Amino acid sequence: MNINQLIQQKAENKKLSMLTCYDYSTAKLINQSNIEMVLVGDSAAMVMHGHNSTLPINIDTMAIHVASVAKGAPDKFIVADLPFMSYRKSLSENITAVEILIKAGAHAVKLEGVNGNIELIQHIVNSGVPVMGHLGLTPQAVNVLGGYRIQGKKKQAKIQIINDVKLLQDAGCFSVVLECIPKDLARQVTEAVDIITIGIGAGNDVDGQVLVIQDMLGICSDFKPKFVRRYLDAEKLFLQAFNAYDADVKEQNFPNNQESYS
Ligand code: KIV
Secondary structure: OOHHHHHHHHHOOOOEEEEEOOOHHHHHHHHOOOOOEEEEOOOHHHHOOOOOOOOOOOHHHHHHHHHHHHHHOOOOEEEEEOOOOOOOOOHHHHHHHHHHHHHHOOOEEEOOOOOOOHHHHHHHHHOOOOEEEEEEOOHHHHHHHOOOOOOOOOHHHHHHHHHHHHHHHHHOOOEEEEEOOOHHHHHHHHHHOOOEEEEEOOOOOOOEEEEOHHHHHOOOOOOOOOOOOOOOOHHHHHHHHHHHHHHHHHOOOOOOOOOOOO
């Protein structure tokens, strides 16, 4: 899957699907699926490393996740998140962060917000790297937003998001993630620009959807926002398997003779 195929798919009015992924084994499974895009999100900080926000993850840890996913999902279009602050330094440091993710195997980078990012986006795009923007709920700004809550509800905030997406398009972004905004606003944003809009908690009038893989597989049952649909109760299935193994070990049913060397 490459950027031209993604753009073509939007042109043909076919929706795009994207899932987050952070490791090789899961990426191998995704590679066998129909999903077009993989996001190595900075959500790794929360779902893989147990932090309570995306802020602590750094570029080197992101690069390890990207390299693992790139090995497992060679047929997918891989987008990597630029982590918190990695793109708010000098142009040279910002570009080094991009270079690390692309050399680790990503095809594109994603960054949050607009203010102060336009020149950088132009520079990244002019350097041959596709950029995905991220508007609405931007988790790296959680301390300014005051929590993980819906954005773009008030008139001024709606206008701001529509203006911002145009700025992202003009700067050269090929796509934008719209997180936690009203369905109507996501539709207006999608109509306002030609770039690919990918929603999460933004309704279905967008060009595609992204979900965090742990959420859609039901691995972290304590986190269930309204916009997540569970396609598997993995927590239940995993626990059943763990306890069956535990029982077999304790009853000396595992390993049996076939599973042992004579
Ligand atoms: O890091 C991430 O997983 C994301 C998605 C929520 C879009 O940015």
